[in-house]
Amino acid sequence: MTSVAVLGGGIGGLSAAHELAERGFAVTVYEANERMGGKARSIPIDGSKDAILGEHGFRFFPGFYRHVTDTMARIPYRDRTVADNLVPTSESLLARATGEEVVARTATPRTIGEWREALQPPTSDGLPPREAAVLGERLLTLLTSCDARREDDLEYRSWWEFVEADRLSPAYRKLAAVTQLLVALRPQDGSARTFGKIYLQLIRGQLDPRMDAERILNGPTSTVWIEPWVAYLEDLGVEFVRETRVTGIDCDRERVTGVETIRGEVGAEYYVAALPVEAMVELLSPDLKRGAPSLAHIDRLETGWMTGIQFYLESDRPLVHGHQLYLDSPWALTAISQGQFWSEYDLSEAGSGAVGDVLSVIISDWDAAGELTGKPARDCSPEEIKAETWDQLTTHLNRDETRLADDDLVEWFLNPAIEKTDDGVVNREPLLVNTAGSLRYRPEAATGMKNLVLASDYVRTETDLASMEGANEAARRATNAILDRSGSDAPRCELWALEEPAVFEPLRAHDAVRYRLGLPHASEGAWSPVREALVP
Incomplete structure (x- = not known):
């Protein structure tokens, strides 16, 4: 059995251990705390x-x-x-x-009255209709922007700038910032790409009858999720080493050769770094940066409370x-x-x-x-x-x-x-905060080191958010990288993209052409006079 050392027993580490153990790898998880689960414990x-x-x-x-x-649905709990x-x-x-x-x-709304209520902005008291129209136009611009424009333009603009919050009323600013109350994103600092994407997903959750x-x-959390999860992984043969903080990663320019912990050095054929970004920064060495250059700038990623x-x-x-x-x-x-x-x-x-x-x-x-x-x-x-x-x-x-x-x-x-x-x-x-322009500092799950992969929420994922979902997705990508590098024929982990309304696909394709030609989004031309009339 191919051995894998998972560094960190949070959601990312447990998710990687789960996927690897189900595919026949010999997994050992090293966790700094006595209790598994990381921030979720x-x-x-x-x-x-x-x-x-x-x-x-x-x-x-x-x-x-x-x-x-999906992972939770594969963890036994009593008779379910x-x-x-x-x-x-x-x-x-x-x-x-x-x-x-x-x-x-x-x-999900079921009657006309419930649909009217659902479509009403949640903090709408005192919000002029013209300002609600501005936010609607900004969301429409996001929905009809191609991926390249989102990554090359909207990624470098804050959500606050994109929705023109400073120009409008306190009621508008409150509505524009409501997502901050649920996820670790500051609208003044978070990129329009990430903040807007999550804003749209939360709206979709209100309106999509399938979810x-x-x-x-x-x-x-530990009672109804983490403890049953650990028990299931132990049944699969996963070993857990608690109260064992990682203090160093030894490597040459191609491979990790060992990991130092407060209990001594550990070794494996593959390593999954499932540590939070601030802990991983402390482990960066010149050799690690040379061997895994995608990690060289993770110290520029910001965290928040x-x-x-x-x-x-x-x-x-x-x-x-x-x-x-x-x-x-x-x-x-x-x-x-x-x-x-x-x-x-x-x-x-x-x-x-x-x-x-x-x-x-x-x-x-x-x-x-x-x-x-x-x-x-x-x-x-x-x-x-x-x-x-x-x-x-x-x-x-x-x-x-x-x-x-x-x-x-x-x-x-x-x-x-x-x-x-x-x-x-x-x-x-602290939690990772996706600030404007920070995507360029975030690595893929597979690093330049042949036997080192990453399973944490600072990894590039479809979810693009400091969350349990992002950590789990990163772990799946890390597992797939190990499967590819080890030559395993085990099935790859399934990955899902965030869904957006299909009705906007033709407009996104049109915007992709405009972007390749160096033209602005159509809303910046056709809509800008309207927006100027709406915004005092």
Whole structure:
């Protein structure tokens, strides 16, 4: 059996181990932490065996995810599969500190009234119709742009510039930035290519009857996904070496010759680097850069903070059957009341038994000043982060009635990757942020080294996003590269492209001709006078 060392036991590493083990390779996974799953792992909040589990943040599976959910469907769970632990939501709460609160459907529209509601911009209060038309025109331009224009032009323009957000109203800017609340993309920095592509996929999830717009897990991530996954991989013969941080990669100009860890050197015929980008940067050596030149500039990729805090409540507080988006919160908060979905986890049997619900909150903006502390989250202590987040939640929820009471709070848990310092906190597990122009620094899964491949979300993928889906897709590409290089006749991993409406294909083909001729997109000519009339 051909041996493979997988460096990192997050979603990318476990996905690569899964694909390789099912194809007969001898796989060993080396993970720095005691628990597998990377940023997706669940963590006992006080270290005890029966403690309530905390997490990096709630897991979110948009409808366009196909790679990771296909893998989940191949993991046994009792008499079904892990994919059966995905629960569709039916609505989202769009909460505001001022203005009207909205509960929006996430299920596929079925009546004329539901379609009218679905097509209405989700933050449309105060949005002039002419500005809604501008955003519609920008999305149409994206849909009708050819791939070459997207990569050579839109990749180098920020989403904020592309949609002309600075020229328009606060309501428009809020609508243009709504995707930031769900994925690790800052609209001011993210490329128009990536941000727009994901924006369109989220809209597609709302309208395509073939998919659920969004799904979440019916229990803590490790309980209903990671632990069954590890057990299945062990049955396949995968070995797991925990608490073993990688400290170096030895190589000549053609091959990796060994990997150094805190427990000593390990060897294999092939190596899968499934480490986050900031960890991989620390391992770059002159020899590694020469042998795998595609890695030479990954230190230019940026990371950001998008992580979570859990509030454990005494009583059941479902609030809404899906996401809660706190649109006026300075820290760009999103949350899910998870207890209502956790059919596979009995909160009453965890910890002291005093918890009736878990409000899982993600803080997306760590640089904006909070209203209670007057400081950005990264400059706050963990206790101040807790107090400020709670204050922003209650400011939105308790305007007309008390839906979140102070005396209902039993416990709270901040992601332990957020570590206290003298000046605030640092984040030991940041997320890759796809900034404008960063695609050129991102490598393919197959490197110049004959026996080194990559399985992490900074790899070039169709998904093009720091996500579980991107990591899983990268792992499939890494597996295919090993199959090709080893001469294996095992079936290759299936890959899926993101779908876009076929009706726009003729217009994209027309734009490809214009692009080859050096002409701008047709909208920059025909539409520009219209847009100038719409935009003050």
